[in-house]
Amino acid sequence: MAKIVDKSQERYVDVVNRSNGTVSYRLPEINVYRLFQKNEKKHISEEELRSLNASAGGLTLIRDYLFVDDENLRNELLGVVEPEYFYTKDEVTELLNNGSLDQLEDALNFAPDGVLDLIKDLACDLPCNDVAKRELIMKKTGFDVTKAIEINKLSREDNEAAAPVKPQRKATTPAQTESSAPARKSTPVERKSKYTIVDKK
DSSP, rough: OOOOGGGGGEEEEEEOOSSOOOOOEEGGGGGGEEEEOOOOEEEHHHHHHHHHHHHHTTHHHHTTEEEEOOHHHHHHHHHHHOGGGOOOOHHHHHHHHHHHHHHHHHHHHHSSSHHHHHHHHHHHTOOOOHHHHHHHHHHHHHHHHHHHHHHHHHHHHHHHHHHHOOOOOOOOOHHHHHHHHOOOSSSOOOOOOOSSOOOOO
């Protein structure tokens, strides 16, 4: 006999896809299919997340790609997580701009895959100008930040070069020339009459 669930009693939490691609899952037992776009946030029931966690590959999705924004449920599903699990875009930006090499190495060693994607994306987008940090990212992930920045730059330049340039008019048409009187540049000199007017009274 199917279990009857009172939807009004369900608790919902925010779940965010922080990977650099789409994330999807299907849960036939509760008739659910979800597709998360990059950075998309959804309001998901706790029961759905428990079902996902119990499904094949579900734990990996929750641990590495989907950030569960509820401490109690997160502790129930994942137990203790590394501090890097909580890294947001702002914290990764701070790490790349002002963090130490040791902090970045810890993040590359312990962060979930979704945060690693965020580190790679932001290292290109900011861009990260610290050569040592670029080399560390290359060493730990195999992702070449310098080459990716160069490719992005060339792609932007190609797009700008391919954009059509609107022609500018260099001369007036004959009709415009005939109808356009020259503009006066000064006030004309007052003309003096050669006749003197005498008032006879």
